[in-house]
Amino acid sequence: MASAMANGTPQEVRVPDIGSPDGIPVIEVLVAVGDTVVAEQGLFTLESDKATMELPAPVGGVVVAVEVRVGDTVSDGALVALIDTGASGTASVAPAPVIDVSPPVAAAIEVLPTKASAPHAHGRVPYASPAVRALARRLDIDLEAITGTGRGGRITRADVQNLADGGAASPSVPVARMDMPEHPARHLPWPSVDFARFGETDVVALSRIQRISGANLARNWALIPHVTQHDEADITDLESFRLQINREQAEGGDAKLTMLAFLMKACARLLGEFPRFGASLDAQGDNLIMKRYVHMGFAADTADGLVVPVIRDVDHKSVTSIARELASLAGKARAGQLTAADMQGGCFTISSLGGIGGTAFTPIINAPEVAILGVSRAAMKPQWDGQAFQPRLMLPLSLSYDHRVIDGAAAARFTARLGVLLADVRRMLL
Structure with a gap:
């Protein structure tokens, strides 16, 4: 194993009581010989079937020997490193930052390998989180049959689900990812808790749609710098017009005009x-793809x-x-009959909770x-018309935007302009 000369007597770093007599695989080596560390800084990541744990440095100093590699199995008391506590400059380096990430975001953020560690998908230990x-x-899937598409070959939930759904074990085209900082922020492993210790429990499997959408939402929230602009639109006259048209069309059996249809227009x-x-960043985040079409998505809540x-x-309808089309697609969604083509190509999405309640929220891009x-x-809210307060029907708007592409001033202009169009539907014709 790698080692270097020490200035004094080196401090041994041994594996503490990990409660596993058979040993636990090393999935990450976070330091290299010559690195300066401080007490409690992570040195290695160990992963059992139930949890991922980080082995910290007991003291500060310079790493003079690393006794294990990725894929090795270690047990209680095993020697894994030597640290020279007498080396100079040991107090100048801070430990790696730790971010406390709330669920469900933590499930989608990957612990990235450092320069001292490069796990491979087909090494001795499949590189995957406990979840x-x-x-x-x-799903009765063999992880050794999967080539991970995550950074450093890490196996993701999508990789497992792809194989379970009949996809290829080794995708020919890896999932594109945004370039990450040289020293990425780390996060704590997901808590592994035996909830049955505290009382009776039931296990309810998530639906396939929930598993897929949950992973997408967590990724989007973690990787996109969200900002949300809140505003209101006066829809008093628009709502009166909408109800009037629906009364007139009631006998013809045509689809009712919803507020969502006007919002989309x-x-x-x-x-x-x-x-x-309506644009999109490319996979590397270097270029903006401007689109000459307007395809618009809407969030549909289904039982699954x-x-x-x-x-x-x-824009042409x-x-x-x-x-x-809203009525038709919503019906297909409730019946579970949407095709992949029905959910592709969107430029912009609207998520409406108007039929349920609430005053504002932060939709995830x-x-x-x-x-x-x-x-x-x-x-209904009182609005000042210059002489008196008048009762007006106000619609809360929450516009989330990617701050890498859109700045706050543009977002404020967008919602202000939307309020103008909704206040007088005739302006949509201009």
Whole structure:
């Protein structure tokens, strides 16, 4: 193993009581010989079937020997490193930062290998988190048959699910990922708790849609710098017009005009005025893809989870036509009949909670899009008209945007302009 001369008597670093007489695999080596460390800084990552743990440095100093490699199995008391506590400069280096990430985001952030560690997908130990290992066991999937598409060959939930759904064990095209900083932030492993110790429990498997959408949402929230612009739109006159048209069309049996149909039409108009809101970053984050089409998604809540059907060429369709497609796609979503084509190609998404309630929220951007509009329940509020307060129906708007592409001023102009269009539907014709 690697070693170097020490200035004094080196301090041994041994594996503490880990409660596993058979040993635990080493999945990451976080330091190299010559590195300066401080007390409690992580040196190695060990992973059992139930948990991932980081072995910290008991003292500060310079690493003069590393006695294990990725794939080795270590047990209680095993010697793993030597640290020279008499070396100079031991107090100048801070430990690696730790970010406390709340669920469900932590499940999607990967612990990235350092320069001293480069795990391979087909090494002695499959490189995967405890949650991914648990999923593989539940689906009866052999992790050694999978080539991980995560950074450093890490096996992801998507890799396991792909094989379970009949996909290839070794995808020919790896998942594209944004370039990460040279020294990525680390996070604590997901807690492994025996909840049955505290009382009776039931285990309910997530639906396939929930597993897929959950992983996507966690990735999007973790990797996209979200900012949310909150605003309100006066829809008093628009709501009166909408109800009037629906009464007139009631006998014809045509699809009812919903507020969402008007919102989609207005946003389609705005994507022409603010084209960045309908653009996408490329996989490396170096270029912005500007689109000459306006396809718009809407979040549909189903019994099996959240799905996002897409209506194409919204800018070329009437509000009535949009309402028909909304009704059709929502029906397919509830019946579980959406195809992959029904959910692809979106430029912008609207998530409406107006039929449920709430005053504001922070919708998560649907990558590779760069913006999403959230809508809450409209409420009557007093508005000053210059002489007196008047009761007006105000619609809460929550616009989340990718701050790498859109700045705050542009977001504020977008919601302000949307408010103008919704306040007077005739302006959509101009």
